[in-house]
Amino acid sequence: MRLLLVEDDQALQQELQQQLLLQNYSVDVASDGEIALFQGLEYDYDIAVIDLGLPKIDGTTVVKALREKGRNFPILILTARDRWQDKVSGLDAGADDYLTKPFHVEELTSRLNALIRRSAGKASTTINNGPYSLDIATSQVLVEQVSVSLSAHEFKVFKYLMLHVGEVISKTTLTEHIYDQDFDLDSNVIEVFIRRLRKKLDPDSKYNFIETKRGQGYRLLKFT
Incomplete structure (x- = not known):
């Protein structure tokens, strides 16, 4: 944020x-x-x-x-x-x-x-989206009720995507919202964080929960 x-x-x-x-x-x-x-x-x-x-x-x-x-x-x-x-x-x-x-x-x-x-229209400290759960107050992330450890920046990226589920978010927007204003916005570090999130939160590609929209950014799928 x-x-x-x-x-x-x-x-x-x-x-x-x-x-x-x-x-x-x-x-x-x-x-x-x-x-x-x-x-x-x-x-x-x-x-x-x-x-x-x-x-x-x-x-x-x-x-x-x-x-x-x-x-x-x-x-x-x-x-x-x-x-x-x-x-x-x-x-x-x-x-x-x-x-x-x-x-x-x-x-x-x-x-x-x-x-x-x-x-963001969330009344609770916990954001739920299908198998995924994120607690803003405790910074805890659960996948199918199992806690998963994320780094600080991985958590920031996932939190932003969870708060904007279903929306296409550009790399520039993600970079601006997780780093201070003097960070190099041309960095491709967001791609690294997205890759890590996929590996940690969906290691078997069961959900394919983050879509890459070529030339646009990323979208976290909304689960019912």
């Missing part, structure tokens, strides 16, 4: 970035509203965390501008302010949830997971 983190407090920004990386997010950061707005319009994110008290352009204005430009990824706002009016303004601008500083990182990640599930 590719996440935009907008926080001007450098110490908090670095702490949150490291914690989110440990949760298998690909994290892009911005320290002011101007950069945040540029990145939010330029790149395709799965979710954003935006502080309201930003230099140059305040967080509420950033959220409103993103929504006006058609960006519909979930947004969670952070605020150190106690006034309920600030929280309401952020939500009215288009944010989906908020946290008041200080907060526990565990609560932040829990809320982010819930927002991602909601945006």
Whole structure:
């Protein structure tokens, strides 16, 4: 999942970035509203965390501008302010949830997971598709109820495909959503991860669950 983190407090920004990386997010950061707005319009994110008290352009204005430009990824706002009016303004601008500083990182990640599930139409932390099951909260993957160990990047690819089952996803899109913004997007590493997923999750080619669409990308088959 590719996440935009907008926080001007450098110490908090670095702490949150490291914690989110440990949760298998690909994290892009911005320290002011101007950069945040540029990145939010330029790149395709799965979710954003935006502080309201930003230099140059305040967080509420950033959220409103993103929504006006058609960006519909979930947004969670952070605020150190106690006034309920600030929280309401952020939500009215288009944010989906908020946290008041200080907060526990565990609560932040829990809320982010819930927002991602909601945006994908998933009410549970577990995504099921035929013999395959993926638990977003625990990062556990099951095949026919048997746990299968995946690397962090393999899990990110499979998670993205499970959240977009039945859709054709390009290599570029997968790369952008599992790596940070400075990664070489011309890399063919996605092909390696897809090959590993096929070997680990369908070693006998029983399901052929990932289709390769030549010149387009990959599609995870939807099972009934």
